[in-house]
Structures are given as C-alpha cells and as structure tokens.
Amino acid sequence: MxxxxxxxxxxxxxxxxxxxxxxxxxxxxxxxxxxxxxxxxxxxxxxxxxxxxxxxxxxxxxxxxxxxxxxxxxxxxxxxxxxxxxxxxxxxxxxxxxxxxxxxxxxxxxxxxxxxxxxxxxxxxxTNIDTDNEIIAPPALFGSHIAQTETAFSQPGLRNLEIRESTNPKLGKTNTTGVLPRSILGTIGRLQVELDPTAEQDVVQNFRKAQRRTIISVRFILLLIIVPILTHQLSKAFIVGPIVDHLRNNESVRVFINYEMEEEALTELERFEERIKFQSLVGLIAPMSATELEEKVQEEARELAEEYRFESSNAIKNVFSDMTSVVAFTWLLLVSKREISVLKDFFDHIVYGLSDSAKAFIIILFTDIFVGFHSPHGWEVILEGISRHWGLPGNHSFIFLFIATFPVILDTIFKYWIFRYLNRVSPSAVATYRNMNE
Known part of the structure; x- marks a missing residue:
C-alpha cells in the first residue's frame, strides 16, 4: 500500500x-x-x-x-x-x-x-539600447532570436570602424582591409570626432564602456583562476580526501602506487644506511652494533613507508579533485558566454593596441619559451610534474614523443597565424618580428 x-x-x-x-x-x-x-x-x-x-x-x-x-x-x-x-x-x-x-x-x-x-x-x-553589453533588437514572429552584440569603443577616432565590427560578427580587426592604411583612416576619423560638437559626450560614453569592459574582463579572469582552485581544494578537503583516507586506512594497503616511488624509497633507504655506517666509521657518532643498525634502518623504513603512503593517497585525491575542477571550469565557461565575448574584445583591444616592437617582443618570447631551442627541457619538466601530481609513472617514450610532435604543431599553428592574420592587420609588426628574430 x-x-x-x-x-x-x-x-x-x-x-x-x-x-x-x-x-x-x-x-x-x-x-x-x-x-x-x-x-x-x-x-x-x-x-x-x-x-x-x-x-x-x-x-x-x-x-x-x-x-x-x-x-x-x-x-x-x-x-x-x-x-x-x-x-x-x-x-x-x-x-x-x-x-x-x-x-x-x-x-x-x-x-x-x-x-x-x-x-x-x-x-x-x-533597438540600440545596451542592456549589460547586449543590444536588444525586435524579435521576428515565431522563430528568430533577439540579436545580441556587445559594443564597446575604446578610441573615438575609430568609432565608425568599431561600429561595423560590433554589428557584423564576420567583420573584425583581422578582416578589415581597405585601399588606404588604417592609420590614415584613423587620423581622418579622429579629426571628424574632434570637430563634432558632441565629441565630449562620446568620449565620456566610450570611456565608460571601456571601463565596464575592463572590469568585466578582469573579474572573469579572476573567476577562471579562483573557481577551479577553490573547487579543487574544497573537494579535496571535504569530499574526496575523507573518502580516500577511509578506503586506504588499512595498513595492508600498498604503499607505492607506481614503481618510480618504490625506487625512490629504496634509494633513500640505502643512502640512509650508508650514511649511518659512514658516520660510525669516521667517529661522528658512537659505534653501533648490527642489531642497533638494523633497528635504526627499520625505523627509517617505517617513516618512509608512511611518507610514501601519504604521497600515494594524495596523488589519488588529486585525480578526482582535478576532475571536479575541470567540471567547475567547464560550467563557468558554459554560463558565461557574455563574459567570454567581452573578454575576447578586451584582449583584442589590448593585443592590437600594442606597438609593433611590443608585439614582436611578445611573439619572440612566447615562441622561444614553448617552441624554441630550449623548450624540450621545459616540456619534460612539465610532463614529469603532471605525472607525479597524478601518481603516474613517468613514461619517457610518451614524453619524448610528445616533445617531438607537439612543439612542432604549435610552431606551425603560430606561423600560420602570423602569416594569415597578423601579416594582414599589422605588416610592420611582422617586419619588426623578422628583424628581431634574425
């Protein structure tokens, strides 16, 4: 019933x-x-x-x-x-x-x-009222969506160009080419704005839009950093950690989860025993009998077992805590489409607002770090650190294969970006980059 x-x-x-x-x-x-x-x-x-x-x-x-x-x-x-x-x-x-x-x-x-x-x-x-960086357009009957575009102007002289880029998603800074250079068009636009009686109001309004865009972008960047880290720490401390400790609270549980940890522990134990013998032989400590030496080694072995048991449990906790961090990060991206568009526009204004020498400097710094001559050593350290973080044995064959392929692919993508986009938007920056790189 x-x-x-x-x-x-x-x-x-x-x-x-x-x-x-x-x-x-x-x-x-x-x-x-x-x-x-x-x-x-x-x-x-x-x-x-x-x-x-x-x-x-x-x-x-x-x-x-x-x-x-x-x-x-x-x-x-x-x-x-x-x-x-x-x-x-x-x-x-x-x-x-x-x-x-x-x-x-x-x-x-x-x-x-x-x-x-x-x-x-x-x-x-x-139709042009800005509702939190969104333009409201009248809906069509039974089927269209309200148009949403984020309009933020940073330079009054380029207002007409920015309006076209905001209202047309296919037209961006990387796709705007014309007969005259953009600097000349920008100068003409600035003169037009300076002669406009309403230029002061436009400047104030553009400054407020740029300020709001910066605040939204900085806040979203901090959220992208803080939310995954905080999720990782909280899930590890209150959810994953207690579960793993409860399941591994048995002394019969394996101390090492991979052979590298076991080799490290054995090496440390051998060095400890040799250090005790050496100190005893040179008179730094009192001579020890074989029984005393064995007890000393057993005590050190128990401490190493406890240390590596904790490290093994911590690696297991990191795996599941990182999963929760990825879920939180993905959820944050899915619910923050408006912030992502604002952030994209924010970086667009920053990157393309740099001087040619600054662009070339950043490009060279980025390429030398990730795809340069010394980059394989950095990638090896990163991969070994990730493997240890998750408690995985360092597969040197995989690491060498990754180093031999991924930096090459990354370098090809970066060169294509320079050839396809940067060469169109800022040819002088590409020329400066080539001169600095030679």
Whole structure:
C-alpha cells in the first residue's frame, strides 16, 4: 500500500511537471507581453506616449531610474521570447494530444500574432539600447532570436570602424582591409570626432564602456583562476580526501602506487644506511652494533613507508579533485558566454593596441619559451610534474614523443597565424618580428 502511494505521488509529480512544460510557451509569451506593456505604461505616464529618452550625459536619479527600468524590461522581453521560441521548437503532435488529455489550454495562434506584433511595436524603438553589453533588437514572429552584440569603443577616432565590427560578427580587426592604411583612416576619423560638437559626450560614453569592459574582463579572469582552485581544494578537503583516507586506512594497503616511488624509497633507504655506517666509521657518532643498525634502518623504513603512503593517497585525491575542477571550469565557461565575448574584445583591444616592437617582443618570447631551442627541457619538466601530481609513472617514450610532435604543431599553428592574420592587420609588426628574430 505504501509502495502504491509513493508511485502515485511520483506519477502526480511527473504529470504536474509535464503540465508546466506544456504551459511554457503561453507563460513565456505572456511575461514578455506584460514587460512590453510596462514599457508602454512608462511612455504614456511620463513621456506623453513618446519614446523613453535616456541622455547618457545626464546622470540624475530620475534618468537612472527610467534607464534601469527600461533595460530590465527589455532584458525580460529578450529572455522570455527566447524561452518561447525554444519551447515551441520542441513542440509536436504528441504534446498537443497530451494537452488535450490533461486539460491544458495551449496558446492561440491568433493571440500569439497579436501579442508579438504589440511587442514588436513597443521594442522596435529601442533597438540600440545596451542592456549589460547586449543590444536588444525586435524579435521576428515565431522563430528568430533577439540579436545580441556587445559594443564597446575604446578610441573615438575609430568609432565608425568599431561600429561595423560590433554589428557584423564576420567583420573584425583581422578582416578589415581597405585601399588606404588604417592609420590614415584613423587620423581622418579622429579629426571628424574632434570637430563634432558632441565629441565630449562620446568620449565620456566610450570611456565608460571601456571601463565596464575592463572590469568585466578582469573579474572573469579572476573567476577562471579562483573557481577551479577553490573547487579543487574544497573537494579535496571535504569530499574526496575523507573518502580516500577511509578506503586506504588499512595498513595492508600498498604503499607505492607506481614503481618510480618504490625506487625512490629504496634509494633513500640505502643512502640512509650508508650514511649511518659512514658516520660510525669516521667517529661522528658512537659505534653501533648490527642489531642497533638494523633497528635504526627499520625505523627509517617505517617513516618512509608512511611518507610514501601519504604521497600515494594524495596523488589519488588529486585525480578526482582535478576532475571536479575541470567540471567547475567547464560550467563557468558554459554560463558565461557574455563574459567570454567581452573578454575576447578586451584582449583584442589590448593585443592590437600594442606597438609593433611590443608585439614582436611578445611573439619572440612566447615562441622561444614553448617552441624554441630550449623548450624540450621545459616540456619534460612539465610532463614529469603532471605525472607525479597524478601518481603516474613517468613514461619517457610518451614524453619524448610528445616533445617531438607537439612543439612542432604549435610552431606551425603560430606561423600560420602570423602569416594569415597578423601579416594582414599589422605588416610592420611582422617586419619588426623578422628583424628581431634574425
């Protein structure tokens, strides 16, 4: 009887969850519609039915209130319409039959068209409003997504070029070529901006965008570093560590998890015994009998066994803790698509904003470290350290094969990048790199 009640509860829960899924399109569309009506209400009550005007140069409390309210509602419209389109994409005839069976009223196509048209009419006036580095564009009926592009300007003189790069994802710094050099175009653009009466407001607005981009990028970089490390330490201390210690709390558990540890322990024990004999022979310590020497060696062997048992357990903990770190890092990348686009634009401005000599210096430093003449020694140290961190025996054949192939592949990719992209964007930097490298 108890099992029957549990199964009934599970069935009821699954039915309610399925009903919630069937109501998702109507619920999402209604929330987007209500957000659009809220924007219309603000227009009617405070702006005489006209567009909500936001002056970037005015930083009053009233202006900030209307700006935050508008961006919040536009963001809500974008999110709910994306949810609406996604839920309708997976709808089929079986869902329609399920709605009829469980008495769920599906959204009426005529009502959908009416509400989407109203949403389009209201949000079409705000296609260039920046909502946390995202541009809100009016949605198309039944199927498109809200356009999302991050526009951040660093140099007022290059504003027209940056606008084209932001609105066209296929057009970037590495794909902008023209008849005239970019420096001349940049100079002409700066002169145009300096003669523009609104240049001061543009400078202030561009500075705020660059400041916000820098803050977001630095914060995201710190998260990429801190989150995996913190996840590794916490999982190792509170989850993986206690489990491994409980399973390996037996004295009969193997001390060494690979033969290299065993060889190191035997070598240390032999050196200890030879050191005791040498000190006894030269009079540094009192002469010891064979029994005393054997007891001394046994004590040292027990200490070495305890030390290497701890090192073996620590290597096992590192394996599982690193897995949790990778999961946390991957999750952070999946939920931070906007931050990744901002970070990409941040590095794009930094790298391409360097002088030619600085670019050449960084390229030479990078190539000499990873693919240079002395790089095999560094790769060998890194691979041996990783093997010891995970408690794996150092496979010298694999290490030599890796050193013979990976740096070569990396060098080929880097040379292709210089030839394909850097040579197009900054030929003078490539020339400086070649002169410095000769």
């Amino acid at each position: 108890n099992n029957l009640s549990i199964s009934q509860k599970v069935y009821a829960y699954l039915v309610s969850l399925y009903k919630w899924y069937l109501k998702t399109p109507a619920r999402s569309l209604e929330e987007a519609y209500q957000a659009a009506l809220y924007i219309k209400q603000i227009e009617d009550e405070h702006f005489n039915g006209s567009q909500i005007s936001i002056d970037p140069a005015s930083r009053s409390s009233v202006n900030d209130y209307f700006e935050s309210s508008l961006r919040k509602q536009l963001r809500l419209v974008r999110m709910r319409l994306t949810e609406f389109n996604s839920s309708r994409f997976f709808f089929n005839e079986s869902n329609t039959r399920g709605a009829q069976r469980y008495g769920v009223e599906l959204v009426n196509p005529e009502q959908v068209l009416t509400k989407l048209k109203i949403i389009d009419e209201i949000t079409a006036k705000y």
